[in-house]
Each structure stands twice: as structure tokens, then as C-alpha cells.
Amino acid sequence: MIHADTSPPPSTLMDVARLAGVSPSTVSRILNGTARVSEDKRLAVLAAITKVNFAPNQMAQGLKKGRSMTIGIVVQDISSPFFDETLRGVDDGLKGTGYASVIVSGHWNAEEEAERIRLLLARKVDGIILLSGRMSDEAVLQFSGQRPIVSTGRALHTRSALGIKLDNEHGAWLAVHHLIELGHRRIAFVSGPANNHDADERLTGYLRALREADIGPDPKLIVEGNFHESSGLLAVNHLFDTQQQFSAVFAANDLSAYGVRLCLYRKGIRVPDDISLVGFDDLPGSSYTTPPLTTVRQPLYDIGLIATNALRRLINGDTVGSEVPPLELIVRETTRRVR
């Protein structure tokens, strides 16, 4: 059994002041660069700081200044590649700013989401980033009265709330239009969950692309999924069980596309030779599926970065514009011209 070093209690600013023979305020001044201090005292203080290994107590600082230097992030699922990419953007956006983030999950549930936000507020986070939130815009606006909020998936723009909204409909259109150009006409759609805004828009884009090509949408080719792998698998199974004919599948997100792919594999159907497949998101894993997935790229990382920068501006009382990076079709190897 190894024994841990018993360490002295963390030193305070007061300790430093005593050791350096100056007043606490002087130490504070040096720490924050709040005022000029004579060189000799500065040196003495700096020496004392390293000597006792001092680091300011952030709770005390926060209490005093009213800023905790932490922001809250609300995701829906803490272990999803979808949120991961965005979190990476947030992380990079926070780098070197002194901010840290506490991440909580709303589990796709508006009530839980609101509850979590209340907890974040009690923790005095300086701002909140809400990703794929289920709560109403009104609720978001309400909370933004306490702390600035940046939220994905909605169109807001006040002094303390900003929405970052991508054009899901256009993204879906890109995917389906690509398929149509390859000669596909019977294109199945594995949708997202009902009452999901993004999912609705993608359906709309799918329908619009078809209609623009004078293809009458066939309700039997549209089957509801839930954004998870399993639902893609189930959906295609259902399509076959009901004897549908189709040469391509558009899945409302990459995860369900993975499920579609597996189902096709099980049935011995080749992709893209027999059936083409397009996803939506471009998760990091999608360039390593077999074969690599053609999909609509969401700039998840950039969204995280943009949201973070915007939030910092809101916190500082600055104005924000809303630049939103575009969706983009990434053609890889799951689609081919129909023969």
C-alpha cells in the first residue's frame, strides 16, 4: 500500500500577502493586473505565490465578481457521436478563455431539460448552450432572462438569446436530388421521430425533391424511425415485409443509415450495386463504414465553435450576428447510378 503525500491545506491569497509582507489587495492587484504595483513588491508576491503554490479559489472569485467562468452545455445524450462533435467545437472555442463547461443531458425530454437548466442556473453558470433542445422557444426566452442562451435548431435573435439553425430541408433535398440524378425514382425514406422539428424538415425536403422531379411520393416508402441504428434496420425489414420496390434509401440521420446498411447486408443485398443509401449528419465514423457512407454533412464541430463564440459575446454584452455554415452533400461510396 502506497501512501499519498499528505498535502497542506490549499494556500489563500492571504497567506501570500503575509509571506510577501504586503496587503491582500496588493496581491489581488497583481493577480488581476488591476493597478500598477512597484516592481519589488510584485517580485516578492510572485515569489510567494510560487513558493506556496497558490491558485485563487474560483468559488470565492466567482462569488465576489458574480461570474463563475463556467458555462453550461445541455445535450440530449452524453454518449452520442452527434453531440460529441459539437462538444469538441465547444471545447476548442473555450480553449484559453478561462471558461470551463459543465455538461448535462436532457435525455430528449423537455421537462428534464428545464430541470437541468435550473440546476445550471443555481450553479451560476455565465451562459448556456442548448443543443437539440426539446423545450419551446418561449421557455428558452424565459431562461434567457437569467443568463444568455445559445440554442441550436431554432431561429431566435434577442440580446440574450441566439438560435443557430441549419437548413435541414435543403439538406434533405440535396440528398434526394442526388439520388434522382443517379436515376433513382423509388426512393425510400427512413424518417426521424415524430414531433421532431429537424426530422419534419428533412421529410419536407425529401418530398419537395421528389415533386420537383415529378415523382409522386409513395407513402408506403416512408417509414418512421427514431434516429437510432435499430430503427433503420427495422424500417428496411418492414419495407421488405410489405413487398415494396425501391432502389435507394435515404435515412434521416447517419445512425439509422448504419442500421439500414446492416439490414441490407443480412439480406445479401449489395450497397451500392443493388441499392443506394444516403445518410444525414456525416458522423466521424461515416467515412469508415463499409462502404463509406454518402451523406449530408452537418458542420457539427463548427456549430459548437460558433455557438461558443456567440455565447461569449452575449455574456460580454456584445452583439452577435448569426453566420451559419451550410449543409453539404458528401458523395462517398454508397450511391451509384441505377442500371
Add this chain to the structure above:
Amino acid sequence: MIHADTSPPPSTLMDVARLAGVSPSTVSRILNGTARVSEDKRLAVLAAITKVNFAPNQMAQGLKKGRSMTIGIVVQDISSPFFDETLRGVDDGLKGTGYASVIVSGHWNAEEEAERIRLLLARKVDGIILLSGRMSDEAVLQFSGQRPIVSTGRALHTRSALGIKLDNEHGAWLAVHHLIELGHRRIAFVSGPANNHDADERLTGYLRALREADIGPDPKLIVEGNFHESSGLLAVNHLFDTQQQFSAVFAANDLSAYGVRLCLYRKGIRVPDDISLVGFDDLPGSSYTTPPLTTVRQPLYDIGLIATNALRRLINGDTVGSEVPPLELIVRETTRRVR
């Protein structure tokens, strides 16, 4: 442009006290159940609390009690399915405890890791969970003098530090032994990065399984990877470039197995018909690869849960035992008997 409600400044315990006509201490007592309070005052206070929508300022509470009710988590990569699963376990372990977590990334770098831990300490986290840390055991022990630490991948057991260590060697042995039982003798190994402890152990397990079967390890079949998809792809390319013969590949983690799979697909080699493949980790995505991946399951979620529970005990000064869930071979569809 919509306008956000301008909300009143957050109410304090003092506001509640005034409104209820009692002293601040009484309010505090009711909040914390610290002492008996007459029923009428309790009611008045409760009413006041909901009326002004009061929630205690956690920074003030923390400053006073010396506990921030937050723990720090150090991961190496904030957007990796590997850490995700563990984080989910941590999240569930924290549920209902009043604790929140701030997650930082060490980016596989010992210096950065130490730096992050110092930041967490300045934030007065009550404890730290270090996942796949690169720093030395001594450094961990050092930090554990300030706050309790639970760390994966090492064998520690003091009053304020606990290591949770899985038997990587055995896991690798399971994988290779499985392959050998299927008749494979030329088994390639895509290793992890050099100087990575887990990676070393997996190599050892691979070698041991071979030797136990009287198969002389062929150094040419061992190629170094880095745990990323691309390295698996590169590794197999290298194997073919150097004209190696092999009927199976064991990849040191699932991500590199994905890369191996893609490389094989590109070369028109069937899995498992021509070559068998085994990974290590059992990431959530591994049951949806094409075909589903045979792999060694790491109980990532459980590790997160166990680490969290252990940390809470350490924080409370309780003793901890170290139960560690076993590694387990999950046979799916990328391995088959050699013909």
C-alpha cells in the same frame, strides 16, 4: 425581433428571510434541515421561497462549506466513443447526488493533463476521475493529496486514490485464442501506440496466446498503430505491401479494426470468408458494422459507474474496495473457421 423578458436579479436567502419575516439563519436551517423550526415559520419560508423562486447560490454555499458539489473528469479526447460510454456511466452514477461534473481533455498528453487537473483543483472540485491518463502514478498520488482521485488503467489503492485496472493481457489472449481455436495460425496484430500501457499489455496477451499454441510470433505480422481508424487501414496496407501471408487480424482496439475492415473491403477481400477480424473495446457502433464486429468487450459504462461511486466514497472519507468487471469476448460475425 423578439424581446426577452427582463428578469429580476436572482433572489437570495436574505430576500426570502425578509419576505417570510424571519432571520436568514432560520431559512438556512429549513433549507438544510439543520435544526427543528416551528411549523408556521417553516410554512412561511417555504411560501416565500416559491414566491420569489429562490434557489441557493451554489458558489456561496461552496465557499462556505468547502465543497463545490462538482467533480472533475479528465478524458483524453472529448469526442471519442470510447470515453463516451464511460462518461455515460459517470453521468448515471452522479444522477440524484447533487453533483455535477466538469469535463476536460488531456489530449493524450501528460503535461496538458496535469495542467487541466490544476485548473480543476483551482475550481475546487471535490474529486477527480482520470480516464486513460498519461501521467505517472507518482503524479496522480501527488494530486490525490489535494483531492481524491480515481484513475483507470493503473493499480493504486490509498485513502485518497484508487486505480481501476482491467486485465488487458487476458483480453487480448481471449481474442487471439479464439482465432487460434478457429484454426488460424498466421494472425496479424495491429498494435496501439508505443509507450501506451494498455497497448503493451495487449501485445503481451497476443504473444502469450501464440506461444501457448506453439506458434512462433512473426515480427513481420505485428504493425504499430495508434488506436485511430486510419492506422488500421495503413497497417493492413503495409502488410500487403510487404507480401505477408495471414488469415486473421487482431486489432488493438475497435477503431483500428474499422480501418482494417475498410482496407480489406477496398482490396476486395471478404470478412470473415477470406480473413477474420477481431477488435478490442466493443464500442456501441461495433454491433452495427458490416459485418458486426467480433471483439473483446470492455465494460466501459460500468467503469464509469464504479469510478463515480468509488470517488464519492473517497470524498466522504469512506473506504473503497476495488471490484473490476471482467473483459469478455463477444463473438459476432467477423471471425470464422479457417478452411
Add this chain to the structure above:
DNA sequence: CTGTTAGCGCATTCAC
């Protein structure tokens, strides 16, 4: 330039 004073919001003595 620098020390003294006064809180930030809360929990906890100590008296009553």
C-alpha cells in the same frame, strides 16, 4: 502606489 474597509450569499457558531 498601497493599506484598510466592506461586502458577495450563505452556514454556523453563540447567546437568548
Add this chain to the structure above:
DNA sequence: GTGAATGCGCTAACAG
């Protein structure tokens, strides 16, 4: 039972 007083560690006037 309950109020008054004190201080957690730090910053921001306020004097000098």
C-alpha cells in the same frame, strides 16, 4: 426554537 454575529476567500471602492 430563533436571531445576531462571524467568516469562507476574494475584489473593489475608499482613503491616504
